[in-house]
Amino acid sequence: MARSPFSPAFWRSPLRGPWFTSVLGVVLLGGITVLFVTGLVSYAAYNPDLSPVNDQTPDKGILGFYLFAWPTHPVWLYRLTQGVHVTLGITLIPVLLAKLWSVVPRLFTLPPARSVAHALERISLLLLVGGGLFEFTTGVLNVQLDYVFPGSFYPLHFYGAWVFFTAFVVHAALKVPAAVRNLRRAQEAGEARETGELVSPSPAEPTVSRRGALGLVGGASLLLFGTTAGQSFDGPLRETAVLAPHGGPEPGSGPGGFQINKTAGYAGISAAETSEEAWRLVVTGRTGTVRLSRADLLRLPLHSSALPIACVEGWATSDQWWRGVRLRDLAELVGHGDPSDVLVESLQRHGAFRRAALRANQVADPRSLLALQVNGEDLTPDHGYPARVIVPAAPGVLNTKWVARMAFGEL
Incomplete structure (x- = not known):
């Protein structure tokens, strides 16, 4: 009988394991936290309490508890916070995709819930995967000025961020202690001796080590960083942002020869x-x-x-x-x-x-x-x-x- 995704033997990659997943998880723990904070800061910068004019999320309720009057000092404040938000979000895409790939067998485990804690983990995982893909996809589309998603970007991204980060916090609370233990064990015993539900019972022959795979993920992130970050800077660095619509050389010469969004x-x-x-x-x-x-x-x-x-x-x-x-x-x-x-x-x-x-x-x-x-x-x-x-x-x-x-x- 053909193996199905619900069979552990279906997943044969030798790369999957607690150490590989834990390293990616630790990177995302810090990166997504910074993304969420800078996203909230960006939302505050629009002064949405000046309702109803600036408020693109009129039913935000308690989600706007932190809002404050956006300052005018220093003049580069929004340039910094939003530059970090967008550049970091794009840089983390390979890490996010690798993390989702590393844990995909968990989406097919049976029974669906073995305990209350396991049920919470499964629910948080589904919300985490769906929310993460939604937030990163809508964010990239907005950066590329491709407004193909239904509705306004602002409420979609705002509410999606809260759903995603709530699931992220629940998932982190459940999994961070295990991730720390996995990293310590791997350091003591070596990755070749790994055991656990993510380790395939019948792995295929490896073509790259787990450390080599992490190197590929890191290299992809560095490539995205190097071809995007320049859009937030002046001078020659801007010309390196070949993946950003407003990267590259200035769009003209003379007093008006600088970037615009709407003609x-x-x-x-x-x-x-x-x-x-x-x-x-x-x-x-x-x-x-x-x-x-x-x-x-x-x-x-x-x-x-x-x-x-x-x-x-x-x-x-x-x-x-x-x-x-x-x-x-x-x-x-x-x-x-x-x-x-x-x-x-x-x-x-x-x-x-x-x-x-x-x-x-x-x-x-x-x-x-x-x-x-x-x-x-x-x-x-x-x-x-x-x-x-x-x-x-x-x-x-x-x-x-x-x-x-x-x-x-x-x-």
Whole structure:
């Protein structure tokens, strides 16, 4: 009779064993913990408590217990945290796949549950496998700008992360003590003497040692790291990020020759509606509403800030010199001497965050601008002409382009 996956003899790889699985598990224990923490930090950076504008997960409830007002210092904060999140996530893919391969026989063990502890382990394993594949797959698709999954990335990834990490914590609590014992035993006795449920009762002839297999996994992770990490840096390192959509050389030359995510064409912005004659910025607040042309804005006190743009996909620009009107000066123009939260609306017709909100601390920062120029020249259409928001340390989507309206104190 043909062997089935439920038969231990079906799994013949000599690589599977407690030592191999435990080493991968220890790596993932640290890596996934960092991923989860930096993911929560990224979520906080969107200031989702500015509801309902920024809140992409309106039913988060107690899952948002930790949220805090995202700071504006240092200016590279989001660039660092999201760069670590995305780069580490991609780097861990070979480790995750190898770990799943190493424990796949456990998904076919019979009986399904031998005890309460075993049942908890099986449930956590199913949630862990499903949640891990879901989180890593949606994360990679988002980095590659392939939005083929149903619904919005933000709630899918947010809720998926909590399910995955809960299963991960349960699984770690059950298996970490055993993993530590396995590593100690292997160190004392050598991997050739391993025993356990993951060891095949009739192994095939080995073509590589377990240490050699770990070397292959580590090499694959290093390759992914080396071809992705550069998107978060400046200069020559960026050109090494050949697997990242925003890696490689700068996309152009001149003052506007730096990375963008959405072009004016993609956002549905026409030259007619952004012309000097047609475009007006509507600013509302305590004392009413003012309408400002671009010429009116240029007559206000102008200030400069050297700031990068960092996005959820993990990429970042180098520091660019932005010049425009401080947000706190616009707030004062409509009666908000003490800057308040602001709702910013864009002319764009397609894509998420056509409306975005900023906290009072972001408005108050003197480096936060309604930018009219970049690197000494007027903004290009793709960089947000006639005016765009630029705020230190804020995620890129909150740096609204093609601004049409700003409402202070409306939230």
